[in-house]
Amino acid sequence: MKHASAALLLAMAAISTARAQSAGQWMVNAGWLHLAPQSSSQPFTANALGQSSTLPGSGATLEDADTFALTARYYLTDHVALEALLGIxxxxxxxxxxxxxxVGELGTARAYSPAILAQYHFGEPTARLRPYIGAGVAYVWFRNVQLSEPVATGQLLYSPALGxxxxGPTSVSLSKTFAPVINAGLTYKIDKHWSVGASISYMWLSTNATLATRSGLGTVTTTTRVKINPIVSFLSIGYRF
Structure with missing residues (x-):
């Protein structure tokens, strides 16, 4: 009976240790992030001399982009985790x-989009391959906005009537916004510390662009709403603490 009791206590301790290595753990991942915008925009609308007019057939799209990103994941339980995403x-x-x-390129901007997600991880904590799904929100703003010459000089506002x-000199502002995010991914454990991961996310993201042109007839305001809605792929190497 003494031996049986000792074995039972050891087994309970082993189970407790196994749980402690999942719930309460941190994992940091670093890797390559690819954004594939599913973009479109409303027609550009110019407001000048007390009147509004739409530039017929006008629109804008965004190119794909790549960057380096980091994630920090904390396991609340063996299956539920919170993850924060940051990147260049x-x-x-x-x-x-x-x-x-x-016209070609209208301009460029740096997009800042830190995000936090709640995730559910399938399978046992000891499994090598664990898929997961998640949802959360990102806060997005834009910096280092640069306009191409046709936009920066207001050439888009040329008209047969007013020439x-x-x-005139043109500046731009892009609105800040919260954007819902959903994602799904896989983590493959190499050993007790190292792993590789892959995930794909979708973000519902739009921004309002406002151009202010200082013309000889007064300030002209041109607006449009750009849907970015990127599909985000992330390949990474992770370290578990």
Missing amino acids: PPKLRLNGAGSLGP TQLE
Whole structure:
């Protein structure tokens, strides 16, 4: 009986230790992040001389972008985790579409988008391969915005009626926003510390762009709403503490 009791106590201690190595653990991942915007925009609307007019057929799209990213994951239980995502802000390139297609690049901006997600991890903590799903929110803002020459000089506002009178030095602002995120991924454990991971996420992200042109006839405001909605792929190497 003494031997049986001792074996039972050891087994309980082993189970407790196994749980402690999952619930309460931290994992840090670093790797390559790819953004594939599923972008579109509303037509550009110019407000000048007390009137509003839409640039017929105008639009904009965004190119794919790559960057380096880090995640920090904390396991609340063996299956539920919280993950924070940070990275080097990628440079997004906005190109003209429709009637603005011949203009080419309209401008660039750095996108800052830290995110936090709640995840559910399937399988046992000791399994080598563990899939997961998650959902959360990102807070997005833009810095280092640079306009191409046709936009920075207001050339987009040329009209047959007024000629170049509405053109002039132009600045831009992009709205900040919260963006819902969903993701799914896999973690493959190499040993008790190291692992590799892959995930794919989708973010519902839009921003309002406002151009302010200081023309000889007064300030002209041009607005549009750009849908970015990126599919985000992340390949990484992880270390478990």
